[in-house]
Amino acid sequence: MTIRTLRDYGQHYRPRMACLKNVEVFVVEMQDPKSGVKGADQKLNVTIIPHVINGQDVLAWIVTKMKVTTEEAQAFGTMLVAYGYIYPLQNHRKLVLVPDSTLYRFQTPYFWPVQKWPAEDIDYAIYLARRNIRKKGMLEPYEQQHYDNLHKWMNPKWDFIVMQATEQYKANKERKKPDRVVLDCQERAYWIVHRPPVLTFDVVRRTNIFLTQALMRSAVKSSVSLTAFVKFVTTHHNHDPFLTTPVPSNPWITDSDEFWQLNSRSVDIPTKLSVERWVLSFWELISDPRGRVDFKLFLKKEHSAENMAFYEAAEEMRWGAASAIPEKSQFIFNTFLKPGAPRWINIDGRTMGLTVKGLVVPHRYVLDAAQTHIFLLMKKDTFYRYLKSPVHKDMQKRALVPAPHVFTDAQLEANVRNRNPGISPILQWQQEEEEKAAAAVAARPIDVKAMVATNKLDRK
Amino acid sequence: MIFSTKPEMATQEIQPNETLTNLKAESDTLKTKLEDERAKLHDVELHQVAEKVDGLGQFIMKTRRTLKGHGNKVLCMDWCKDKRRIVSSSQDGKVIVWDAFTTNKEHAVTMPCTWVMACAYAPSGCAVACGGLDNKCSVYPLSLDKNENLAAKKKSVAMHTNYLSACSFTNSDMQILTSSGDGTCALWDVESGQLLQSFHGHAADVLCLDLAPSETGNTFVSGGCDKKANVWDMRSGQCIQSFETHESDINSVRYYPSGDAFASGSDDATCRLYDLRADREVAIYSKESIIFGASSVDFSLSGRLLFGGYNDYTINVWDVLKGTRVSILFGHENRVSTLRLSPDGTAFCSGSWDHTLRIWA
Numbered sequence: 106m107t108i109r110t111l112r113d114y115g116q117h118y119r120p121r122m123a124c125l126k127n128v129e130v131f132v133v134e135m136q137d138p139k140s141g142v143k144g145a146d147q148k149l150n151v152t153i154i155p156h157v158i159n160g161q162d163v164l165a166w167i168v169t170k171m172k173v174t175t176e177e178a179q180a181f182g183t184m185l186v187a188y189g190y191i192y193p194l195q196n197h198r199k200l201v202l203v204p205d206s207t208l209y210r211f212q213t214p215y216f217w218p219v220q221k222w223p224a225e226d227i228d229y230a231i232y233l234a235r236r237n238i239r240k241k242g243m244l245e246p247y248e249q250q251h252y253d254n255l256h257k258w259m260n261p262k263w264d265f266i267v268m269q270a271t272e273q274y275k276a277n278k279e280r281k282k283p284d285r286v287v288l289d290c291q292e293r294a295y296w297i298v299h300r301p302p303v304l305t306f307d308v309v310r311r312t313n314i315f316l317t318q319a320l321m322r323s324a325v326k327s328s329v330s331l332t333a334f335v336k337f338v339t340t341h342h343n344h345d346p347f348l349t350t351p352v353p354s355n356p357w358i359t360d361s362d363e364f365w366q367l368n369s370r371s372v373d374i375p376t377k378l379s380v381e382r383w384v385l386s387f388w389e390l391i392s393d394p395r396g397r398v399d400f401k402l403f404l405k406k407e408h409s410a411e412n413m414a415f416y417e418a419a420e421e422m423r424w425g426a427a428s429a430i431p432e433k434s435q436f437i438f439n440t441f442l443k444p445g446a447p448r449w450i451n452i453d454g455r456t457m458g459l460t461v462k463g464l465v466v467p468h469r470y471v472l473d474a475a476q477t478h479i480f481l482l483m484k485k486d487t488f489y490r491y492l493k494s495p496v497h498k499d500m501q502k503r504a505l506v507p508a509p510h511v512f513t514d515a516q517l518e519a520n521v522r523n524r525n526p527g528i529s530p531i532l533q534w535q536q537e538e539e540e541k542a543a544a545a546v547a548a549r550p551i552d553v554k555a556m557v558a559t560n561k562l563d564r565k
Numbered sequence: 566m567i568f569s570t571k572p573e574m575a576t577q578e579i580q581p582n583e584t585l586t587n588l589k590a591e592s593d594t595l596k597t598k599l600e601d602e603r604a605k606l607h608d609v610e611l612h613q614v615a616e617k618v619d620g621l622g623q624f625i626m627k628t629r630r631t632l633k634g635h636g637n638k639v640l641c642m643d644w645c646k647d648k649r650r651i652v653s654s655s656q657d658g659k660v661i662v663w664d665a666f667t668t669n670k671e672h673a674v675t676m677p678c679t680w681v682m683a684c685a686y687a688p689s690g691c692a693v694a695c696g697g698l699d700n701k702c703s704v705y706p707l708s709l710d711k712n713e714n715l716a717a718k719k720k721s722v723a724m725h726t727n728y729l730s731a732c733s734f735t736n737s738d739m740q741i742l743t744s745s746g747d748g749t750c751a752l753w754d755v756e757s758g759q760l761l762q763s764f765h766g767h768a769a770d771v772l773c774l775d776l777a778p779s780e781t782g783n784t785f786v787s788g789g790c791d792k793k794a795n796v797w798d799m800r801s802g803q804c805i806q807s808f809e810t811h812e813s814d815i816n817s818v819r820y821y822p823s824g825d826a827f828a829s830g831s832d833d834a835t836c837r838l839y840d841l842r843a844d845r846e847v848a849i850y851s852k853e854s855i856i857f858g859a860s861s862v863d864f865s866l867s868g869r870l871l872f873g874g875y876n877d878y879t880i881n882v883w884d885v886l887k888g889t890r891v892s893i894l895f896g897h898e899n900r901v902s903t904l905r906l907s908p909d910g911t912a913f914c915s916g917s918w919d920h921t922l923r924i925w926a
Contacts, residue, residue: 124857334823356911362666
């Protein structure tokens with residue numbers, strides 16, 4: 106008999122009680138003498154084993170009771186065996202439900218997984234029960250809560266607990282009074298540490314503040330927000346590879362990575378689908394690296410590239426290392442914000458005033474107000490001009506519509522053998538950093554005096 | 566720490582008329598008032614709005630790659646922004662970086678602890694973060710040199726007082742957000758290991774977190790063993806929204822692609838959708854035949870499909886709008902512990918206690 110302990114140290118230490126409670130309802134029904142799975146005595150070697158069931162019957166019962174397919178019933182049946190509610194008679198190691206005449210038995214409830222309570226809970230229940238016996242109503246409100254909870258969860262064991270508590274109470278009475286007092290204090294201290302009071306003033310106070318703030322925040326009507334979800338799904342339907350087959354093909358299915366190559370950041374002409382996605386919103390446009398490249402090209406033509414540059418610099422500061430903040434804020438101030446700065450951004454006086462003041466003691470969120478202002482400016486104004494611009498319209502015309510791949514079986518096999526290893530992201534990152542550095546140098550304003558000093562400007 | 570790990574537990578001065586009973590009564594009044602206000606806005610259900618939407622056809626989703634190499638239960642995985650590389654961690658302490666497209670292993674690190682429950686790929690693709698029972702989150706810079714010992718350059722970033730359940734880089738390699746069994750989430754500066762912000766509010770272990778994909782990128786959601794899903798403001802550390810409708814531990818939370826909603830998967834065998842703007846739960850994805858908990862959830866790119874990995878070894882695919890189950894995928898031979906969509910939505914990866922990872926498309 107394999108008794109499996111359910112201390113799964115996976116995502117958390119505690120046994121997964123919630124689902125097991127539901128499972129037990131089913132297992133009890135399965136054992137019903139009239140409507141459950143039919144069992145019989147079975148002779149195994151020399152002994153006669155009572156109430157044996159076979160895999161086929163179990164499967165059929167699950168299919169009928171839960172109204173599911175055989176596959177699903179098989180999966181659920183295997184779960185019952187895996188968790189020890191049903192155990193196989195012959196092949197102990199393999200804990201799977203085999204849908205034939207393989208023999209199983211129901212595990213006695215004493216060994217069900219739910220019964221494996223951590224020892225502390227039992228001890229605590231005994232302790233509280235004993236306190237109750239001594240003086241009814243002597244428990245603190247939080248202790249009463251714990252007691253009620255334990256009473257609910259440990260109901261089957263309650264007789265055992267009360268019995269233990271009574272024994273301990275009687276044994277305690279035999280002790281001398283000073284010993285009793287000391288032991289009481291020790292126990293009380295132990296349980297305050299291991300079962301601290303649940304509700305304090307601060308917890309309730311914080312809840313009240315949270316609720317008050319929640320009331321002040323305005324929520325939106327369901328019809329509005331739910332319609333927004335439907336709209337999002339509809340507009341993105343063609344871009345979802347699970348709903349619309351990607352062109353030329355899904356790399357995971359055909360083993361050809363052309364789809365990734367056509368949508369990469371450095372590609373000359375983007376695909377039509379990409380361009381359509383950029384039109385959906387400003388955020389989609391700048392989230393796609395290729396889209397951002399296009400947008401920056403447009404900004405350059407408009408001579409308003411400083412907005413995007415400021416946005417990117419502010420993002421870098423916000424998400425960057427804490428040690429880089431003073432240096433970055435200084436750079437941003439000198440380049441974008443100070444009067445007469447080479448790439449001065451046009452924000453309203455109030456925001457500028459607040460930002461400059463905040464930069465005296467820079468922190469990572471000091472540029473938030475200015476950044477939001479610039480972002481909204483780009484989103485509500487520049488973006489729409491971009492959509493109407495010749496740069497964009499030209500790109501829409503030139504955008505590719507790749508032909509869908511039609512691979513023969515032989516070609517598919519060849520694809521599997523020749524899967525493209527691609528570029529390591531580390532190399533890609535290094536390349537991008539080099540490009541960024543080069544762009545930063547190119548964007549720096551020309552210092553005429555310095556050029557004259559080094560005789561670069563030929564005045565002849 | 567013996568008592569609670571929450572520093573604010575030190576009681577403020579109690580006013581004369583402010584007894585616990587009074588405060589609790591005020592709580593109840595506020596809660597009822599909030600419920601009434603929200604009920605006024607509750608004018609339609611999701612499936613009603615979804616009636617005009619076309620139904621989904623049949624799906625053919627198959628395992629396209631099986632990644633074998635872990636010697637024990639796979640606990641967590643994350644995709645690289647290049648859409649093909651992944652990092653995965655397992656119970657035996659191994660963290661492996663794979664090129665899932667070619668199925669080659671590119672890097673491997675052995676952590677000094679077992680049960681590496683969290684791992685994340687840096688946005689630049691140049692580092693990975695992982696942690697688990699060691700209560701820490703460490704960052705390993707990756708190297709082009711295959712022979713280099715990655716453990717030598719390891720950087721310890723986060724320190725919690727209990728196990729690390731989830732970690733995620735923010736928009737850069739320089740910040741990490743972590744959640745822990747000690748009931749808190751925290752934001753860390755990678756370079757200095759400094760704690761930038763901590764988030765207190767969960768009453769039990771926090772099991773999962775996800776960063777909002779929105780333009781402002783200032784919020785994240787966390788789910789815990791106290792059945793609550795909390796939305797936090799990263800700047801102030803405040804909990805701005807809280808949802809408590811699940812009946813058991815919340816194992817996984819994931820934002821809807823638009824950022825206006827999130828889904829959660831729980832031990833109560835249901836997945837639920839929460840609308841952030843209407844401030845309520847709008848859908849429950851469950852079936853009588855699904856009894857075992859959902860360990861991990863993720864949306865497809867358009868948000869139409871919700872993929873859920875369950876503890877009964879299966880993956881269920883739900884139609885988010887209509888609330889029905891579209892498909893059930895078999896293949897794993899043990900519990901599905903982690904599931905994530907690839908960055909461009911062309912596939913999703915599932916990791917399982919059967920030691921393998923599968924790419925489905």
